[in-house]
Amino acid sequence: MTSRKADEARTNVDIWVVLRRLLQLEASGILIALALLCVALTVASPNFRTAYNLAVVVRQASFVGLVALGETLVLLLGGIDLSVGNAAGFSAIIGALMLTSLGVPAWLIIPATGAFGFAIGLINGVLISWVGLNPFIVTLASGEVFAGLTLVVTKGYPVGPLGPAFTMFGNGSIATIPVPILFFLGAAAIFSWVLRYSRFGRNIYAIGGNRDAAILVGIRVRRVQAIVYGLAGLSSAIAGILYAGRMDSAEPAVGGSWLMPAITAAIIGGTSLQGGQGTIFGTVLGAILMAILANGMTLLNVSGYWERVVIGGVVLVAVLVDALRKQPGARLPRYLTFRRKT
Amino acid sequence: MADSYALEARKISKWFGPHQALKGVSLNIREGEVHGVIGENGAGKSTLMNILSGKLTPDEGELYRDGQKVLFSQPIDARHAGISMAPQEPTLCSLLTVAENIALGAQSLGRFGIDWDEMRRRSVQRLAELDEDISPDIPVGKLNASRQQVIQVIRATPDWASIIVFDEPTSSLTMRETSRLFTFIDALRAKGRAIFYISHRLDEVLRLADRISVLRDGELVAELNAKQTDRDEMIRHMAGRTATRAQQTEKRPQEAGNPVVLKVAGLSRENEFQDINFDLREGEILGVSGLVGSGRTELGKCLFGVTKPDSGTIEIKGKITHNASPVDAIANGLVYLPEDRKKEGIFPILSAAENICVADLGAFRSMLGLSWGRMVAAATDYARRLGIRVESPRQTIMSLSGGNQQKAILARWLMRRCNIMVLDEPTRGIDVNAKFEIQQLLRRLTEEGLSIIYISSEMKEILDIADRVLVMSEGRMKGIVDPAKLTQEALLQMEMT
Numbered sequence: 001m002t003s004r005k006a007d008e009a010r011t012n013v014d015i016w017v018v019l020r021r022l023l024q025l026e027a028s029g030i031l032i033a034l035a036l037l038c039v040a041l042t043v044a045s046p047n048f049r050t051a052y053n054l055a056v057v058v059r060q061a062s063f064v065g066l067v068a069l070g071e072t073l074v075l076l077l078g079g080i081d082l083s084v085g086n087a088a089g090f091s092a093i094i095g096a097l098m099l100t101s102l103g104v105p106a107w108l109i110i111p112a113t114g115a116f117g118f119a120i121g122l123i124n125g126v127l128i129s130w131v132g133l134n135p136f137i138v139t140l141a142s143g144e145v146f147a148g149l150t151l152v153v154t155k156g157y158p159v160g161p162l163g164p165a166f167t168m169f170g171n172g173s174i175a176t177i178p179v180p181i182l183f184f185l186g187a188a189a190i191f192s193w194v195l196r197y198s199r200f201g202r203n204i205y206a207i208g209g210n211r212d213a214a215i216l217v218g219i220r221v222r223r224v225q226a227i228v229y230g231l232a233g234l235s236s237a238i239a240g241i242l243y244a245g246r247m248d249s250a251e252p253a254v255g256g257s258w259l260m261p262a263i264t265a266a267i268i269g270g271t272s273l274q275g276g277q278g279t280i281f282g283t284v285l286g287a288i289l290m291a292i293l294a295n296g297m298t299l300l301n302v303s304g305y306w307e308r309v310v311i312g313g314v315v316l317v318a319v320l321v322d323a324l325r326k327q328p329g330a331r332l333p334r335y336l337t338f339r340r341k342t
Numbered sequence: 343m344a345d346s347y348a349l350e351a352r353k354i355s356k357w358f359g360p361h362q363a364l365k366g367v368s369l370n371i372r373e374g375e376v377h378g379v380i381g382e383n384g385a386g387k388s389t390l391m392n393i394l395s396g397k398l399t400p401d402e403g404e405l406y407r408d409g410q411k412v413l414f415s416q417p418i419d420a421r422h423a424g425i426s427m428a429p430q431e432p433t434l435c436s437l438l439t440v441a442e443n444i445a446l447g448a449q450s451l452g453r454f455g456i457d458w459d460e461m462r463r464r465s466v467q468r469l470a471e472l473d474e475d476i477s478p479d480i481p482v483g484k485l486n487a488s489r490q491q492v493i494q495v496i497r498a499t500p501d502w503a504s505i506i507v508f509d510e511p512t513s514s515l516t517m518r519e520t521s522r523l524f525t526f527i528d529a530l531r532a533k534g535r536a537i538f539y540i541s542h543r544l545d546e547v548l549r550l551a552d553r554i555s556v557l558r559d560g561e562l563v564a565e566l567n568a569k570q571t572d573r574d575e576m577i578r579h580m581a582g583r584t585a586t587r588a589q590q591t592e593k594r595p596q597e598a599g600n601p602v603v604l605k606v607a608g609l610s611r612e613n614e615f616q617d618i619n620f621d622l623r624e625g626e627i628l629g630v631s632g633l634v635g636s637g638r639t640e641l642g643k644c645l646f647g648v649t650k651p652d653s654g655t656i657e658i659k660g661k662i663t664h665n666a667s668p669v670d671a672i673a674n675g676l677v678y679l680p681e682d683r684k685k686e687g688i689f690p691i692l693s694a695a696e697n698i699c700v701a702d703l704g705a706f707r708s709m710l711g712l713s714w715g716r717m718v719a720a721a722t723d724y725a726r727r728l729g730i731r732v733e734s735p736r737q738t739i740m741s742l743s744g745g746n747q748q749k750a751i752l753a754r755w756l757m758r759r760c761n762i763m764v765l766d767e768p769t770r771g772i773d774v775n776a777k778f779e780i781q782q783l784l785r786r787l788t789e790e791g792l793s794i795i796y797i798s799s800e801m802k803e804i805l806d807i808a809d810r811v812l813v814m815s816e817g818r819m820k821g822i823v824d825p826a827k828l829t830q831e832a833l834l835q836m837e838m839t
Binding site (some may be wrong): 193197205213215216217218277 | 435
């Protein structure tokens with residue numbers, strides 16, 4: 001009842017207050033950015049809103065997006081995983097070799113690669129949680145190891161062709177929706193459910209929010225931590241093997257460039273680097289925004305060299321918006337703050 | 343008979359490196375009993391309770407639950423045995439809601455995973471048990487310290503918990519919340535729960551406990567019947583001597599006509615404090631008393647330039663100053679010692695010497711950069727003068743006791759030759775003896791010309807040490823009073839209105 005009264009009181013306050021409340025909504029910033037970007041691109045390039053182009057965009061978002069989903073869990077935990085890109089590349093090579101050299105049936109390749117990715121992620125997790133090493137260093141090092149092993153195994157040559165029985169996972173469509181998109185959105189749905197409706201998921205928020213509190217309420221912190229790094233490996237591996245399916249071969253260099261956009265997607269989607277805050281929905285939007293940015297630059301004939309400049313800029317803006325949202329008025333210059341007169 | 347105890351600890355010992363924190367302590371509790379545990383800081387209370395709740399494992403000794411020997415290697419083992427703990431520092435997830443913090447680790451599961459509605463309903467019910475009407479949907483970080491502590495208490499008392507450890511549960515509660523907590527604990531006792539109650543506030547322990555165990559230097563020195571003991575006996579056992587009051591100076595500074603060093607007029611800051619006016623004279627200790635949320639800490643931080651006032655003036659030695667930041671305030675000779683020593687005061691892994699010298703590093707420059715030899719020498723000198731007990735000035739400040747840490751921070755600012763110190767809860771978490779020492783030290787320093795603003799929520803302490811007391815309530819100044827003419831009850835009366 002009191003809240004309704006407060007709502008009524010709020011209706012006749014300044015537009016600034018309304019605007020700030022809107023800004024405080026989780027994922028609001030990225031929704032607005034996404035909308036603005038889409039409108040701008042629709043005006044600037046007639047090709048943008050074609051169904052074909054949009055499918056390309058979302059499919060492009062799927063690969064980095066899958067990696068970003070796993071990364072989101074790690075960030076929520078208060079950790080970081082710098083090995084996800086190389087884990088994706090390494091797992092894709094192993095998956096492709098299983099298909100071409102070991103003759104594992106095509107339908108089994110994705111679960112098998114996923115399991116492999118989970119296992120190498122779990123190595124990170126165990127080193128971080130049980131041995132107590134710093135996640136930044138552990139995953140930086142293991143990422144190098146994965147990248148190196150990829151080259152050792154392949155000697156730098158792609159593994160392929162993978163054949164049509166498998167490439168349908170990268171190229172095919174079910175009910176006109178490209179398969180990688182189904183994997184991406186499916187994984188997003190599952191992760192969302194896990195984070196909201198399972199104890200495991202809530203424990204991730206709890207650990208990220210206050211590790212000591214989590215230990216005291218009897219959460220098996222180390223186990224959760226290890227599994228989360230495993231899941232990051234799993235989702236990266238699936239992204240990697242799907243991409244190999246799309247290319248008809250696993251390229252040793254794939255994945256190396258995925259780390260930055262994956263972390264970016266999570267951060268612009270509202271996930272806090274301090275842990276404990278963020279949503280899968282935000283990350284999905286973040287991944288799509290990144291893909292649209294890249295697509296827009298292609299459509300507008302912007303040199304590909306600019307892409308990294310733009311990504312870096314977007315991260316800075318996102319972090320800035322986040323800071324403004326968290327401390328309204330606190331450290332802003334006076335002309336940017338709004339104070340109601342009492 | 344052993345099996346009549348809900349929990350029994352036999353000859354528990356615990357070492358931290360060469361330091362023995364517990365020396366063969368035996369302790370037990372029955373169902374439906376409140377067992378008070380008291381002792382100075384460093385006496386081993388927290389270590390013992392952490393062992394009972396599985397956070398630490400004992401090096402020697404055994405635990406028996408209902409007569410069965412048990413081993414706790416992590417908190418979850420103790421939870422399985424029905425032991426729950428409400429730790430002293432809030433350990434909540436500030437981004438999660440009230441409902442979820444209460445349910446954490448044991449969320450209600452429905453058919454599709456966590457049942458959020460059920461979780462909210464349960465938390466509202468639990469809140470009602472403590473007569474609280476906090477909305478279950480607010481993120482805990484948005485609540486003030488006292489309400490967070492209430493949430494902590496609720497979380498520590500789920501249905502399965504038959505043995506509950508409260509570690510200083512009232513440290514940031516208001517009077518009203520404290521009395522509700524007592525009613526709540528009485529109800530728990532009536533339900534047959536076994537409760538350990540640790541507190542520095544002896545009156546609370548006397549009010550609640552059936553039995554009181556006193557620890558000193560890791561040993562159990564006395565087990566008292568709460569019905570037959572009193573404060574003096576408790577303090578005697580805790581300290582091993584009778585505590586006496588800090589010496590008052592003969593003549594008070596305002597009567598002696600000492601010059602005014604700080605003049606505050608009409609100082610206001612929105613939502614924090616309004617229209618604060620006072621003078622501080624050289625050599626004076628001005629107490630600032632008020633309950634949690636009265637704006638006392640905010641006032642201190644504003645004087646130090648951490649925040650800017652909306653209106654009003656601050657005059658230091660007759661000059662109006664605009665302390666735009668702590669840097670300016672320090673340059674003007676005014677310093678602030680924060681309430682949360684661990685978080686805002688010390689640099690935990692740096693040496694005691696460096697902690698003392700850190701605010702005045704410029705004084706230790708030499709041709710070859712900082713002169714560590716001179717820093718250590720200066721720190722040693724201050725340690726001797728202030729009676730800081732260190733084995734070596736190079737040991738980390740973390741390894742010192744709370745009282746010695748606080749003295750080291752005092753030394754830090756004395757080295758900067760400050761004239762005005764704003765002390766925010768300077769004796770929080772410091773044991774009775776060290777508290778006494780610090781108060782005497784402050785007295786001595788004022789005789790040498792230091793002026794002090796002494797912020798505290800402990801009324802007895804304020805009345806003991808201050809020359810005058812500024813009383814605050816809900817951001818407003820209730821007046822400046824003479825502590826000699828005031829009792830604790832009268833002071834509380836002022837703070838509550």
